[in-house]
Amino acid sequence: MPKPEVDPTVSLRLGVDRTSPVPLYFQLSQQLETAIERGELTPGSLLGNEIELAGRLGLSRPTVRQAIQSLVDKGLLVRRRGVGTQVVHSQVKRPMELTSLYDDLEAAGQRPATRLLANTLVPASAEVAAALGVAEGSEVHRIERLRLAHGEPVAHLRNHLPVGLFDLDGDRLESTGLYRLMRAAGITLHSARQSVGARTATAAEGDRLDEREGAPLLTMRRTTFDDTGRAVEYGDHTYRASRYSFEFQLLVRS
Amino acid sequence: MPKPEVDPTVSLRLGVDRTSPVPLYFQLSQQLETAIERGELTPGSLLGNEIELAGRLGLSRPTVRQAIQSLVDKGLLVRRRGVGTQVVHSQVKRPMELTSLYDDLEAAGQRPATRLLANTLVPASAEVAAALGVAEGSEVHRIERLRLAHGEPVAHLRNHLPVGLFDLDGDRLESTGLYRLMRAAGITLHSARQSVGARTATAAEGDRLDEREGAPLLTMRRTTFDDTGRAVEYGDHTYRASRYSFEFQLLVRS
């Protein structure tokens, strides 16, 4: 019985534009990714071997491998030596990224809004100084914001930032997220150290978030670093557990 | 004024063993990683250009690049075109991985223990069936465990698993983590979809975890998939917020 299993990439309109400044491997990986998203490459199907694929596209094998590897890193493909490359049966949504709550809510169609509660300079407490790597008592920015979705409070965000990093404009703080402002100021975010916990609301916290005293809160503390290793932000956030939870995908790094 | 900034890798004892079955790029990346951990490569220092490094080690540039790239992916190094490769000023600990609580506690020296509360076969509820991709009402394993650290309860773990995946031995469930058992059974874990939230404890939950009713709990729901896309586990866990929080590192994928 002949196996009618053909390389599913042959029917795809794959092809690269060599006049484009976009790297070839990136063009290919994007085309493959959209094909997977659209279901044109069905989960579990083999991809056809690299050498043949390279020949058909007029690319070298290293270039094709680079494209495939980037999708393997994203968790969309799985390679097996001696077998081939398969599309993962994916419930894959998105790995946990370093995004701001604002972008998350906006992507979910939740119409985020921000109410700026405070934007001042304060002496750094011991905790803040340790996180930001500055001297205790030295001046740092302190921002407090209330984040709303559909007009309802979702989270209380308190952030401390070193001075002189970029312009903290009150208007812009209300119209977008902090991370977007930092990126726009030329800061390259690199990594963050996070701690997620829970506690019950005090009376004051309850007032702020429209919850009762004793209501469950999700807490997140985060120190963010840029690619030079500087701490650029320290955040201490509380979320209404009734309105928010962290959703994310984890990949096994092998 | 002359800059005495020399390539710090020259003083390192770097070298590869070509008779070893370990890939050359892996040998190099490990040597670099340990050098960074030991502080022999200080944060912020340049690494010396790839071509010269390759020549010194008797390797090709692609191999050296592969080694460096793996450390960039781990967040230990940063590359800049026209500048060089720098060691990140790292607070880097560990990116969020797909680990079991058992391993986490053990790594932290917390002497974990497990009390097996239940290990039965039950018909799948709608929620479990949807998560595991089986028919509602079909039989699935149900495990309930209490996780202790230093003899104190830390978390209540309820897991559902499809039948026929591997042998669920009660003794082994008490002596190690679930993920270790799965890996030992030849299952290749690939990814997981997680949701982290908070709520207050009911009276029954309080009893189990040695907390009062109304105490804050951290909740985590997780569906884990293997590399074929099968759901291999669905977990519904509650942690004592007073004793546990999630600590992890996030990297910006660029």
Add this chain to the structure above:
DNA sequence: GTCAATGGTTTGTCCGGACAATCGAACTTC
């Protein structure tokens, strides 16, 4: 003094080739 042009350094991308390691299936042997 300030700004623009220049050039050197370094990483980014891409090529073509070679051999090894691993997997699965077909085949052989008992």
Add this chain to the structure above:
DNA sequence: GAAGTTCGATTGTCCGGACAAACCATTGAC
């Protein structure tokens, strides 16, 4: 029929080279 063997297929690793793109410091022009 079952177990071991062989073999083709596919990815993993490694090499050497070439040019492009981006960054930084220096130089030059105004």
